[in-house]
Amino acid sequence: xxxxxxxxxxxxxxxxxxGTTGIWTLTRAHVWISFVSVLIASAIAIPPAVVLAxxxxxxxxxxxxxxxxRAMPSFAIxxxxxxxxxxxxxxxxxxxxxxALVALGTPPIYTNTYAGVAGTPADLVEAASGVGxxxxxxxxxxEIPFALPLLITxxxxxxxxxxxxxxxxxxxxxxxxxxxxxxxLARPRTAGDxxxxxxxxxxxxxxxxxxxxxxxxxxLVPWRRRDGAARSG
Numbered sequence: 001x002x003x004x005x006x007x008x009x010x011x012x013x014x015x016x017x018x019g020t021t022g023i024w025t026l027t028r029a030h031v032w033i034s035f036v037s038v039l040i041a042s043a044i045a046i047p048p049a050v051v052l053a054x055x056x057x058x059x060x061x062x063x064x065x066x067x068x069x070r071a072m073p074s075f076a077i078x079x080x081x082x083x084x085x086x087x088x089x090x091x092x093x094x095x096x097x098x099x100a101l102v103a104l105g106t107p108p109i110y111t112n113t114y115a116g117v118a119g120t121p122a123d124l125v126e127a128a129s130g131v132g133x134x135x136x137x138x139x140x141x142x143e144i145p146f147a148l149p150l151l152i153t154x155x156x157x158x159x160x161x162x163x164x165x166x167x168x169x170x171x172x173x174x175x176x177x178x179x180x181x182x183x184x185l186a187r188p189r190t191a192g193d194x195x196x197x198x199x200x201x202x203x204x205x206x207x208x209x210x211x212x213x214x215x216x217x218x219x220l221v222p223w224r225r226r227d228g229a230a231r232s233g
Contacts, residue, residue: 003196010197021179027201030176033094034163037101041158044102045110046151053117053147054139066110069103074165077103078172093174097166104165105158112154116147149221156213163206167198177202 010016017023045066052062069077077100085096120143128138167178177198184195 006193007196007200010193011200016197021175023180023197023201026175026177026179027205029174030163030166030178030202030205033098033101033169033174033176034159034166037098037105037162037166038155038159040098041102041105041162042109042155045106045154046113049110049113050117050139050144050147053114054135054143056118059114059118063107063111063114067107070107072103074100074104075168075171078168082172093169093172096172097169097174100168101162101166105162108157108161109151109154112150112157113147116150117143119150120146149217152213152217152220156210156217159209159213160206163209164202167202177205 011023015022019025048062052058078096081096081099082092085091090096117139124142124146125138128142133141166176167181169176170178170182180194180198180201184192184198
């Protein structure tokens with residue numbers, strides 16, 4: 001049977017959608033660990049990026065430090081964290097994988113937030129200060145709105161990377177869409193459709209998140225939509 005045939009057979013078999021290893025359960029688990037990881041990465045990255053960029057402090061050094069998470073392979077981070085997670089009672093699967101995903105997802109959010117805030121044109125900042133705005137007012141009313149498109153882009157890149165990499169959780173006992181792929185690799189002759197199905201579902205989930213965040217950007221940054229319409233007109 002062809003790969004497309006295997007995929008169709010897998011997706012149209014009702015038994016594959018139910019139970020503890022069914023598609024619905026594994027998809028919910030995959031979405032949950034991705035959501036938690038993006039949320040933690042945002043909480044770690046955005047506040048210091050905004051403060052440091054507003055004050056124009058350590059542009060090169062801070063980005064270099066935060067990019068350490070990108071330099072280390074995600075599976076290596078999982079392997080390093082796993083013994084500590086077990087020793088401290090956090091168990092297998094979820095938290096070791098989350099640490100690796102946060103390390104992967106923090107750099108694009110931090111870098112884009114810093115670049116967006118620091119890239120606010122100096123004449124806008126000077127004009128805001130000239131009409132009597134305080135430093136915090138300039139930050140919240142001028143710099144952050146200007147940085148919002150880049151911030152959302154960093155958030156989108158982070159989310160897609162995390163969704164794709166969360167499949168590694170299956171290697172340390174976290175049941176997610178990666179479990180389907182792992183089953184398919186372990187039993188290629190009898191469960192090859194699970195490998196193809198798992199890969200397809202992860203790709204589909206990443207695409208849906210990409211599209212949803214693109215749509216959200218057009219709603220959260222309406223002036224970009226107006227600028228695009230003006231240029232096309």
